[in-house]
């Protein structure tokens with residue numbers, strides 16, 4: 001009889017602690033939201049299937065950690081300076097990785113990429129200006145270093161380059177971009193068309209913003225600035241589910257409360273050890 005009485009104490013403690021482990025209130029609020037974009041060819045400018053990309057943006061407060069993979073874009077600028085000069089690109093860039101300025105565009109019309117109907121003047125090319133009617137103005141410049149404001153939108157010296165690249169950077173988003181992102185009105189656009197498959201008009205038409213690159217004596221042609229890839233940033237389904245909110249309370253948790261739970265768990269293990277020690281002691285006595 002004495003033995004069974006003493007056993008009830010640790011078992012009860014175990015029961016209470018066990019309840020604590022499954023309390024839904026223990027789930028912590030998610031502090032990070034993940035947005036994703038699948039980058040697709042912009043109609044007319046990039047042939048279907050020729051290039052693609054993906055973007056993941058983890059947002060915590062106003063801090064965005066962006067990881068992007070692209071492939072199939074224009075790899076390299078021409079190495080012959082006559083061709084370069086005709087395009088309005090300074091000789092210093094001969095043979096360099098093709099710069100791909102890229103941005104988060106905000107507050108567009110329909111949350112999608114421009115279709116061929118965006119080609120207002122029917123020249124077979126969707127220019128920056130024609131596309132912006134669809135996907136909105138620039139909120140953030142996804143540069144590899146330095147300024148990320150719209151002011152650096154056309155700065156090819158801090159743009160990623162090459163036909164395939166991985167871009168990874170943590171930046172602070174301004175309020176306009178933040179608001180648009182959280183309202184589902186933000187898109188990633190990668191610019192710069194591949195001479196191998198771009199619309200002919202892109203080689204002969206000045207860029208629609210009137211940009212002249214430093215060191216060039218004429219406006220850069222639209223091929224360097226027209227949108228190649230585009231994709232809306234949307235909250236991914238998995239991260240949209242608050243952490244630890246499953247009906248059984250069995251979801252994983254994050255943050256300080258984890259430590260508290262682990263502490264309880266550790267206590268349980270100690271309690272169990274005590275029980276086994278008692279069991280051995282009782283076994284010896286009997």
Ligand SMILES: [Cu+2]
Nearest residue numbers: 102103138189
């Ligand atoms: Cu852009």
